[in-house]
Amino acid sequence: MRDEPRPHDDVAALIPMLRRVIGARVDDAATADDLVQETLVRVLAAAARVEPGMLEPYAIVTARNVVASLWREQDRHRRNRHRVVDLDLPDSPDQDLLASEERTAVAEALARLTDRERATLLAHEVSGQDTRSLAAEQGSTAGAVAAQLNRTRARLRVEYLLVRENVEPPTERCRPVLLALSGGDRRRQREVDAGRHLLECDVCAQLSQPLMERAQPRDDEVRIPISTDADIVAARQAARELAARLGFARTELTIIATAVSEVTRNIVRFAGTGEVVVELVDRPRRGVQVTARDTGPGIPDVEKALADGYSTYNGLGLGLPGARRLMDEFAVVSEMGRGTTVTMTKWCGER
Amino acid sequence: MTEHTDEMQPAGSAELTSTAEDQLLPQLVAHLREHRTKLRQEWAGRIQDSGLLHAMTPQEMAAETTSVYDNYVEVLETGSVEALQRYARDLSERIIPRGVETHEVVGIVLLLRDVLARSLFEKYQRDFGLLNRVLDAYEPAANRIANTVAVSFVDERERVIRQQQDSIRELSTPVLPVRERLLILPMIGVLDSERARQLTEQLLTGIRTHRAKVVVIDITGVPAVDEAVANHLVRTVDASRLMGASVIITGLSPDIAQTLVTIGVDLSKMDTIGDLQGGLEEAERLLGYSVTRGDGTGTM
């Protein structure tokens, strides 16, 4: 194990602060606990897309949003709240109405793009024209067109949310901040000091949540919902396939697959349901990062779970300590009654 | 260049100052072609004075400087660096084995840039305005050339180094099939994690392809290992057993034995023999033994 700070250590360090923020707004201790947990899950889900220095402000904003959504939806059954792992929008009885509102919002957002942005986006997304032929038409390169498309999508998400929430950004800094968040561009987030702005601007704070969570699907990331034995096999095979893209040696791919198998089995055995996220990372080096999170009972003593069974097959078995030996980085965050998140990384190539 | 500009007086003929911008480079190229022999010799002299490329004979030097000069002028003329790039790679391939260093290659190209710039300076010195424009046109092109040559050289050098490292690695971890069902893995030199990893892959796949029943790992040539590599070694031995091969380790130094004990390895469970000869005898015995007595191969 290395001593470099890991994102999830940072997230765990946020817990006392989140308790204060949420405790100040919610009287009932059990509800507050639920909300702390939900906030943590959301922050963890976004951690990879957030500049490390921005983690704390983002967590505070998330906590406020989570409390606000509680106030808005007091009637929602509380039990389900902390299980929100996939962060989908809730089902609604009047979906038709919603759908038509969505369409209006999308149309309005599209209208706010420049003609050129809109034409390129529609040609690509609707007509299916590929970036190379778009590049040829525009006298540009496929890479430049792809980058432009990404920027346009990020803008479209921002404009869509502004239309949907029916708000005008109150300051000049709002749009740049929202765009940086929407594009998941961490360097840009730092440049515009997005963290500070979110703390100061309620409008952006509110919009930041859906922006972070609905960021475009990435092709360097796979999410596998876990609930049955068969999902263990699916998770480890997905991890192997994704990691193979980085040019890991065969033995290392099998080591990664084995580690994924172990932590995923822990979810099935001890938590029932959860999810495994496999993603390629390139900082500080290229590697594959696996996040296995569940909403199970939690591990009473993480240190013990990591130390126990070092050479035995009892109890938790080789699951956690075994996976830890297989990977280069390994961290467990667990809260009793709330769930466990295991994050582990294998770096590619020489140390 | 700056010490000369102090003496410069802006002056010049109307004919020269009226030269169109797009005529500057062709004019310049014509000048460099016209004085090719003199300039090239001047350049070669400067190279010698600087003590660069001393690994080359005068004949080689003459041939290469002529080629570089012509390529250089061609880039100025066409604006395309492709031919130069090819030539630079080619040249690098030839001179890298002779021990020519990056700073020498960059040095000679910068010398050429300088020699040519001085010559342009002499030609246009009476027209300060035109001189400036000529140099403005010349310098970006010259820098681009220097850059191209340097990058090609460095790329080629890295490729050669990588190739050498790969072949050294392969040489130092050969899996030798000595006789049917018997592999020897003589390990030589310092083992880092990457080499240990490659070694493991080679050995384990070697066991499969050669259907080995006994493996002798000879580590006489390994001075010391850190704990990570020692751990890797132990895992390799255990994995070989899982594949059904017996492993004999020979040439275990006291230092490495100590490291193994430190990481908790029970040496009594490892088949260690003093030297390779003894290891081979033991291997033959095991192979004979396993045929006549049906010894178990590995366990899990």
Add this chain to the structure above:
Amino acid sequence: MTGPKLVSILRQGSWLIASIHTALDDTQMLMFQHDLIDQIGRYRSRGVVIDVAALDVLDSFGARTLRTIAEMARLRGAETVIVGIQPDVAFAMVSLGMDTGTVPTALDLEEGLEYLGRPGGARSARHGRAAG
């Protein structure tokens, strides 16, 4: 019953040759265990070869199941040998921290059968088994 495509169990005299044809999940692995033990009892087998060459991973559960099979087979009078563990799978197993246990392993089916057929091996074992 285990589907024919996932695993096959062939009878050859007093031996069983069990081959796993694809990656198995835990439930399928347990079904395989059940079927194999069942057949060992039914045919009074003396030896079992389990070919795991097609397994992508042998994690703690997979390895433990194989050991359980070997132990149950032993109680029923049959000797077990595991064959075909792939190089990368073997290395991942030991990296995971699985100490080498007592179930014999061999390179491939041929070696496994040779192991069972050795003098004093499972073929001639009428009154007991070779220590394993």
